[in-house]
Every structure is written in structure tokens, then in C-alpha cells.
Amino acid sequence: MIPCPISEQTEVYEVVPEANRRVIDSLDYFIVENTRSARRFLSRAGVARPISELEFVELNEHTTSAADIERMIRPLEEGRSAGVISEAGLPGVADPGAQAVEAAHRRGIRVVPLVGPSSIMMALMASGQNGQSFAFNGYLPVKEPERSRAVRAFEKRALSERQSQIFIEAPYRNVKLLESMLGVLSPSTKLTVACDITSPSESIATMRVEQWRKSPMPDIQKRPTIFILGI
């Protein structure tokens, strides 16, 4: 499981241990979310082998069938190793990859996670919100009234269980999500908005909803952002 940078503006080894290169260099077979971005990552990572000699298969959780997964795991049964790479950050966390790992476990094939940037963990670590209990919920519903209902339900859980509630949104909908959250959340709820993590424009702020309402809207449109609710 090979993490890659989460920002195009970051050098690979600013956010990934040099030691990962040894693992990558030992591989010639990759299960990837997107071949083009995986090639670009490997080239930026300075792998020893010519990239044209590497084999890539694509795993996208919406289009890959169970039979495809079987086919991509078969070489591992014969002793070959595979690297799993998603488009950004940790494969298998808020990103494709888990299906291949699941198939590997079913065959008793060893799975090794490497260290790399997780925008979810970095946002949480820098939020000051409760890191002893937290949930990542992925995307909220896009439509109303489902979205407001979901925001309120997660706020309730954040309060009743003291569990930080983490979300993401398609970046072009970030401002709309923030506006709708500020519309329905209780004034005393704490909200973290963590934007462009690891990039030079990174900004991470935690305030109560009442303070967010009085502040200028942060410039988060089309920029990858993590939202965290807490008490």
C-alpha cells in the first residue's frame, strides 16, 4: 500500500519517507486508481526502473468487477508482489484499493502499509478537536433536505458521543456545503475547515459556528477541504 502526495505542489519526499522508494523500486506490478497519475507519481518519486517496463492494472471501485479483482490478484498467488496506488494520499482510505486488499487477505497474502500523507489525519491532528474518538463519513448527501438532515444527525452524534465527525465534499461544492452547515448547526458547535493540506496555501482553522458566521467566508472553492464537527 503505497501512499503518494496529496498536493501537486509538494515534492514526493517532503511527505513520504525516503524508505518507501526501496519498496517501490522492488516492484514491477501496480494496482492503481488511475494509470496516468500513477506513472506520474512513480516518475516524480524517481524510481530506478524505466516506467515503460512496469505493468499497471486499474482498480476503480465503481467500475471494477469481482472477476477483474480476481484477475489482478492472480499474479500474487504465483509469488509476484504488487504496489497499490491511489490518485492522492493513502490507497484504500477514502480512495479505491480496499477490494484488492480484501482479496489478498482471503488468500493469506501479506499486505504491508507504508507511511504517507492522510489529509483526514492531518486535518484532525491540527484541528484541536477530539482525537480520542472520531468518525470519517465521506460525502454528505448533495440534495436538500437530506443534506441538512445529515448535518444535524452528525452534529447530534458529535455532541452525544463526543465523537469528532469528519466529512469531505467535491471541491467545487465546498462553499455550498459550508454555507449550508453554517445555516443549520448550533452556534456553539465547533467546526474545523482544513484546506490545501501539505500545500503552500494550507490553512486550518477551528472556530465555533457563531464565530464562523461573523467571519468572512474562507476561500475554499475548488480546493480540497476537510470539515470536522465537534464540541
Added chain:
Amino acid sequence: MIPCPISEQTEVYEVVPEANRRVIDSLDYFIVENTRSARRFLSRAGVARPISELEFVELNEHTTSAADIERMIRPLEEGRSAGVISEAGLPGVADPGAQAVEAAHRRGIRVVPLVGPSSIMMALMASGQNGQSFAFNGYLPVKEPERSRAVRAFEKRALSERQSQIFIEAPYRNVKLLESMLGVLSPSTKLTVACDITSPSESIATMRVEQWRKSPMPDIQKRPTIFILGI
């Protein structure tokens, strides 16, 4: 926010980007879970400055008062920077640190997360369990019947919300927790046991409870372990 290794047997820069050293080298003030282990980490990380010239204050969430937090944040209001270091892994995630970050946000002081090993994320990434929705729940109750009741409640949530449920336990109670989970969970529930992550003895296995029941108990006693329930 300065991550450190999660295993004593790992070199710092096997699990932490070299770039973190530049940040550490720029600091002379550290808010730490434990001064002795922070000094050892900084020495292993090969910091430029003599460690005797660095200043340390301890932040432990059970013993540090609000007034202590104010005192340790005061230098930051005057323009000094601080590094936050926990005993293992990411500060502020399943570890102290969040209170200092919260106080910093209240004053508009910038908080910057660095990359490092998170046993929670590495276990999840290598588990094959759902990484699109997951919750970290910390420690389960130690006593029965509260513990079994909590295990069943989290299993129910794993099923009804398709949300992976992650736990830890004091390492000397790992076997007891695993036995009690195997006693109460449904045969078809998937359980990941991820032990000694990033160390040479790392082992990560995901099986259904019925398979765990037929398998020899894994050797997890007194070894740091992450447990994940899913469907």
C-alpha cells in the same frame, strides 16, 4: 505537530519524511507527552541543536490543567514556535496534544501538521475493510457486561452503517479483548487484527469471526494492536 515512530525498532526516517527534520531543527520549544521519550526521539532524529538547549513542557490530558495550557501557549503569543510531540505516532490523535492545539486556534495561532505513521490509518489501509466510512473509538470498557455490550453495539453500527469500527486496548489486555470479541460477535462479521505495525514483526490479518474461531490465537499479548470490525 511532529509525528514520531510507533515502534522502537524502526529508524526515524523509515517512517517520517526527511523534510520533517528541517521543521524540527527550527524549533527550541516543545510541548510533549513525555520529556524523556521526546528527548530520545529528537536525538534519534539527529537534530542539529544540542538537546540540552531545548525547552520542554509536558502535556498529559489527565494531569494538565487549563492554567497549565495557557502557560505553555503564552510563548507562542509572543511569536515563538512550538513543536508538539506525543510518545508514539501522531500527536493529538489517540494521544495528548489536542488541548494545546485548541488553545492555539482560539488565539489564531497557525497549526501545521507534519506527515508520520498513524497505526490507525495503516491498519485500516491494509485491512481491506471499508475505508470510505470508519470510526475510531479508542478503548472499550474493561469490565463485563459493559464490554460485551459495547462490542455488540459497535458491531451493529458496523453493519447498519457499513462503517468500519476501530479500537485499541492496553497491550497486556489484548488477548482478553480478542477472546471476548470472538465470544460475542456474529460468525460472519469481519475482524482485522493488526499487530506491531511498522516493526519487523508486523502482522495484519482480516478474517470472518467464524474463521478466527477455528484459527490459533494470534500472538498479540503485550504487543500494540489495532482491532477493526466490519462487514
